[in-house]
Structures are given as C-alpha cells and as structure tokens.
Amino acid sequence: MTGSELVVDGVTLTAGARRLVRDVSLTARPGEVIGLVGPNGSGKSTLLRAVYRVLRPHDGQVRVDGRDAWSLPVRRLARTVAAVVQEPGADVDLTVREVVAMGRTPHKRLLDGDTPEDAALIESALGAVDATGLADRSFDRLSGGERQRVLIARALAQQPSLLVLDEPTNHLDIRHQLEVLGTLRRLPATVLVALHDLNLAAYYCDRLYVLRDGGVTASGPPGEVLTPRLLAEVYGVASEVAVHPRTGAPQVTFLPGARLPAHPAEAGRPAP
Incomplete structure (x- = not known):
C-alpha cells in the first residue's frame, strides 16, 4: 500500500440552485495527512462526498493519481479509495470479523474465499483499532464507538492508497481517538480527514484546509493556519x-x- 496523489481542482457542488461548495481546490501529496476543519455547515462532509464519488461536481474535477476519479472503473476505485463516513450504516447480522473482511472484497473475484493473507490483514486491522476482542461479536450489538472502530478497521483492511474519513473520532473516547489518529498518521496511504477537534488536527495533520460557507478560507501547515x-x-x-x-x-x-x-x-x- 502506497499513497495516491489527490487533486481537487476548482470543485463546486450544488443541490438544486443552492451551492454547497464553491470553487474549492486542494492537494494531498502521497502519504500526507490532510485535515479539513471548519464549523458545522461549512461544506466538509459535502466535499468529501465528491472525493469518494457519491456527489458529482457541478464544476471542477477530482483527480486521483492524475485521473478523473469519476472516470475510474468501480473496481479500481474500490481498490484505491476507502471511505469512513458519518452516516450510520444499516444494522447487519454479521460478526465484527465478517464486517472487517468486507474490506477485502475489491481484491477478490466473485465467490473467492479468504486467503491466509486476507486473514492476516483482517487481524492486523482489528488490532490497529483495538477491536480484536470484538471479532466474534455481532456488529449490530455494538456501541456507537465500537462500531466506528470496526468501520475504520474495514477501511484499513481494504488497503487503499487514499483513505477519506469524515469525523472518524466521533463517539470515541480519548484513548481510542489518539490510537486511531496515530494509526492513520503511520499509514503509507494518503489520508484526507475532516475533524472538529482543532488540537487533534494540529498534531496529526501535515496541512489544514479551513472551510467556511462552502469555500476555503485558509490553508497551510497548522502552525500557520491556526x-x-x-x-x-x-x-x-x-x-x-x-x-x-x-x-x-x-x-x-x-x-x-x-x-x-x-x-x-x-x-x-x-x-x-
């Protein structure tokens, strides 16, 4: 797993006649951790949806390693980009290990079983978020914080070169906030993460983009921006x-x- 280059070039996102994000540009070089910060309603989550290809830009372009993200085949996109979003998923009658194993799906053909390599990656991902002890529990019986850790583990098991996370520390206690962000910091992947906690963003991110009313107000190293x-x-x-x-x-x-x-x-x- 190595990092991808992400370029958001003049992206505008709309809902009907309303502009949600306006002319936003940002770059994330391979292996960087880039933070999005800003008040509620500033456009952070909306911008991330364009990066992991849920909301198509009205203007501008999202490029991953020089290619328009919206032109990538679905399978290649799934091998390249993993997302951890705020919206809770539907309850599923699966164990935690089975949920994390779903992260290996983009790397398999239909009906392929788990290989020893898959099993090792799944165990590693569980360990990275302190969820090994949850592996045999039912996902739909977990607390909000436990579910969040499992969904992050699923993204890690996917071994993306670009990892996009929307408030990944929500519902987590302080210890697990630090462990999760420390894990992201050590990944070879490129990370784009929206955070509310400015002190966590300042410590773990290489550069910050500050959003306000759908536009970038400031960007640069945390010491210059904050x-x-x-x-x-x-x-x-x-x-x-x-x-x-x-x-x-x-x-x-x-x-x-x-x-x-x-x-x-x-x-x-x-x-x-």
Whole structure:
C-alpha cells in the first residue's frame, strides 16, 4: 500500500440552485495527512462526498493519481479509495470479523474465499483499532464507538492508497481517538480527514484546509493556519494559540466569555 496523489481542482457542488461548495481546490501529496476543519455547515462532509464519488461536481474535477476519479472503473476505485463516513450504516447480522473482511472484497473475484493473507490483514486491522476482542461479536450489538472502530478497521483492511474519513473520532473516547489518529498518521496511504477537534488536527495533520460557507478560507501547515484571528473570523470565538512545549504542535485554548478581537493585534488577548 502506497499513497495516491489527490487533486481537487476548482470543485463546486450544488443541490438544486443552492451551492454547497464553491470553487474549492486542494492537494494531498502521497502519504500526507490532510485535515479539513471548519464549523458545522461549512461544506466538509459535502466535499468529501465528491472525493469518494457519491456527489458529482457541478464544476471542477477530482483527480486521483492524475485521473478523473469519476472516470475510474468501480473496481479500481474500490481498490484505491476507502471511505469512513458519518452516516450510520444499516444494522447487519454479521460478526465484527465478517464486517472487517468486507474490506477485502475489491481484491477478490466473485465467490473467492479468504486467503491466509486476507486473514492476516483482517487481524492486523482489528488490532490497529483495538477491536480484536470484538471479532466474534455481532456488529449490530455494538456501541456507537465500537462500531466506528470496526468501520475504520474495514477501511484499513481494504488497503487503499487514499483513505477519506469524515469525523472518524466521533463517539470515541480519548484513548481510542489518539490510537486511531496515530494509526492513520503511520499509514503509507494518503489520508484526507475532516475533524472538529482543532488540537487533534494540529498534531496529526501535515496541512489544514479551513472551510467556511462552502469555500476555503485558509490553508497551510497548522502552525500557520491556526491563529486567534482566523478562529475569531471562522468560529466566532476568542482564543489563544501557543506552541506546546513537548509536542511542538500548535495548542488552541478557547477563552469563554472573552470579547472577540476588534483588531488583529488584539487576537488572543483576554478581556480585561
């Protein structure tokens, strides 16, 4: 498994006459972890749907390794791109191991059984999300957080070169948030992930794209993007941003009750 190059080039997505995403461009180089951040309704999930080919762009193009994603044969797309989405899937009468094994389907012919290599990849994926102990349990009896981990394991078993995740840390406790994001960070695959937690995004992502009202407001390394001024403009909150002394990553502290900066020089300064 190696990383693919992703290019989103001037993509606009619509629903009737309404523009949901407008003229968005981003790049993810092979092996990078790229984060999408922004408030609710900013277009993060909608943009991801265009990348994993559920919502066709009205304008612009999504390219994977130089090819229009919408021109790829379904089987090749399934071998290249895996997605973990927010919408819960239907209850299925399958064990956890059987759900994770579905990730191997794009690599098989019809009616092929699991090979020893498949079995090893499935076990590895379960272990990566701390779900080995769930393997024989029924998927539809799991908690929301357990299901999320299993769906991430299924995507890992797929061995994609491009992994697209929409809020993968939802429902997860702190330990599993860190374990899942650490696993994504170590993958050779290219990762495009939407996150709400800015401190997790700052630590685990190579670059961030900040979306607001369907467009990109800022992009770049977390240390350049996450500023008190931007957080005030995009999220409407006062904050301080410092460099964490141990990790070296930007650390955002929100300031409840503080006034928003009236001038860029005041950004991050608490109210007297």
